[in-house]
Amino acid sequence: MMRIFEMLVALLIVFALAVLVGLVLPDHGHIERRVEVPSPARQVYDTINGFRRFPQYTGLRAFDPAMQTTLGGPEAGVGSKISWTSSVPKVGDGSLTITKSTQDSDVTMTLDNDWIGTNKTYNLTITPSPKGRTVYVTESYDVDYGWNLLWRFGGLYINGDPSAVVQGSLASLAAMMAGFPNTDYSNQDIxxxxxxxxxxxxxxxxxxxxxxxxxxxxxxxxxxxxxxxxxxxxxxxxxxxxxxxxxxxxxxxxxxxxxxxxxxxxxxxxxxxxxxxxxxxxxxxxxxxxxxxxxxxxxxxxxxxxxxxxxxxxxxxxxxxxxxxxxxxxxxxxxxxxxxxxxxxxxxxxxxxxxxxxxxxxxxxxxxxxxxxxxxxxxxxxxx
Known part of the structure; x- marks a missing residue:
């Protein structure tokens, strides 16, 4: 009987410690990666300000090359949306919707999938490099865990799949754009x-x-x-x-x-x-x-x-x-x-x-x- 009591006390102590640790863990997750692209800012902006090119450069393809995508909303800008389905657990079903975009500067997307957390967003920013002939594309992923302690512990692994998707997307985006004609059409009305x-x-x-x-x-x-x-x-x-x-x-x-x-x-x-x-x-x-x-x-x-x-x-x-x-x-x-x-x-x-x-x-x-x-x-x- 005494041994059982000791085990219960030990479990209670472990649980209390886990709760205390969870309480001090961050209630918000953030990762950020950057790539240099030898393309004009307008080209980068037009590529990411819609989802027609998304199936070619998304890092999700590394987990499931056969994922199926569906476009929705306007072709570009706020309201533009892409949904995907996949039988691969790491990809699953999900969608991205553009909620904010500033020409040649930044694009914000909300993510809806089965990753932990709420208010999941991607933000991509475009900034000129010191070289002047290239631009930096920075992609960040943000998520809120709130008071869900399991989510806070899960946030310790944000450098897993979320980071891999961001890094893979940026690398594929740069590789894809290297094949585009390197010309700035921002002053041409098309x-x-x-x-x-x-x-x-x-x-x-x-x-x-x-x-x-x-x-x-x-x-x-x-x-x-x-x-x-x-x-x-x-x-x-x-x-x-x-x-x-x-x-x-x-x-x-x-x-x-x-x-x-x-x-x-x-x-x-x-x-x-x-x-x-x-x-x-x-x-x-x-x-x-x-x-x-x-x-x-x-x-x-x-x-x-x-x-x-x-x-x-x-x-x-x-x-x-x-x-x-x-x-x-x-x-x-x-x-x-x-x-x-x-x-x-x-x-x-x-x-x-x-x-x-x-x-x-x-x-x-x-x-x-x-x-x-x-x-x-x-x-x-x-x-x-």
Whole structure:
């Protein structure tokens, strides 16, 4: 009997000590990690201010590469949400919701999962590094334990799974962003617009990367299209398009296109219908099919309708596109296009730059505008 009493007293003492220790343990948990990213602040902010890229960089993937995610709320900013499900206990089911964001500065998210504690939040801050060409991304995790002593003891292990997720997320974020075009698009107005398909006549061409050479090639292609307009009775129905195929180190490969007012026309007594291209399986470039005697009505490798000489016809792109109206020298258009690609990457939009996914711009300059005061509408086809 005495031994039992002694055991009970010992257990009571241990319990009392545990309670005393629990009472002095912190009622709040905090961890913080930092990574240096060689990207502009706006790129980092746009990447973390929404969840379209989250599945690619979250540290939860290290525990369950097969976790399933669902997006909710607006695409970016306050209210944007992602939920996930997983059969792996370390991941489980949960969600993140953005509750605060300050452009190019910080983003705060609330966490809802089965980790211990309440008021669980992530805060990511962006600060310029002393080098000036990189930024620091700091991610912190905060949680309240209140008077729940078991949670306070559990908080001793905050450097376990929570820390691993934060560290893994930051490392993956930096690695992912290293593959984005390193360009600052913060001063470029970029929006997502819906494009309606339109029939065009086009000529594929190439020129050395100089404004004069490109202008000469454009003029020659335009002359060929205008000759076909006269033969077919079609009428130009909008500004000329320059469709980019490849901006190479030395040469610029592109197509000059003119939209027309009808999807059908007659040439040499034959009727033709302009429709979307149907590329052949062996299509490998945008040049004319060398050595093949193509005639009006045939399809080239890219599925474009052959009209006359090097002139092709197609129903050009329908769907979403990134859009910018730019005024300045045409020499800056490659940078505008590159900014579109970077924007697409940070926002999780897909783009292909092949077929109808190729970027294009429209010259809507006033007649007689100076070379450095021309106005262009620049587009990059995307899918969400």
């Amino acid at each position: 929006s997502v617009v819906e494009i309606t398909a339109k029939p065009v006549l086009l000529v594929n061409t190439r020129a050395p990367r100089s404004l004069d050479e490109v202008a000469d090639a454009t003029a020659q292609a335009k002359e060929k299209i205008e000759a076909v307009l006269k033969k077919t009775g079609l009428t130009q129905s909008g500004p000329m398009l320059t469709i980019t195929t490849e901006w190479g180190d030395e040469n610029y490969t592109f197509a000059v296109a003119i939209p027309v007012d009808q999807t059908s026309f007659t040439l040499d007594g034959h009727s033709f219908t302009i429709d979307a291209p149907a590329p052949k399986a062996d299509a490998d470039d945008d040049s004319a099919d060398a050595g093949q005697p193509l005639v009006a009505g045939d399809r080239d490798k890219k599925g474009l309708l052959v009209v006359d000489d090097n002139v092709r016809a197609a129903l050009w792109y329908q769907g979403l596109a990134l859009y910018t109206e730019y005024t300045g020298s045409a020499a800056q258009l490659p940078l505008v296009r590159l900014n579109h690609k970077a924007y697409a990457e940070t926002h999780g939009y897909r783009y292909s730059e092949a077929g109808l996914g190729r970027p294009w711009d429209e010259d809507v300059s006033d007649p007689g505008a100076a070379d450095d005061q021309r106005t262009f509408r620049v587009y990059l086809p995307i899918t969400r």
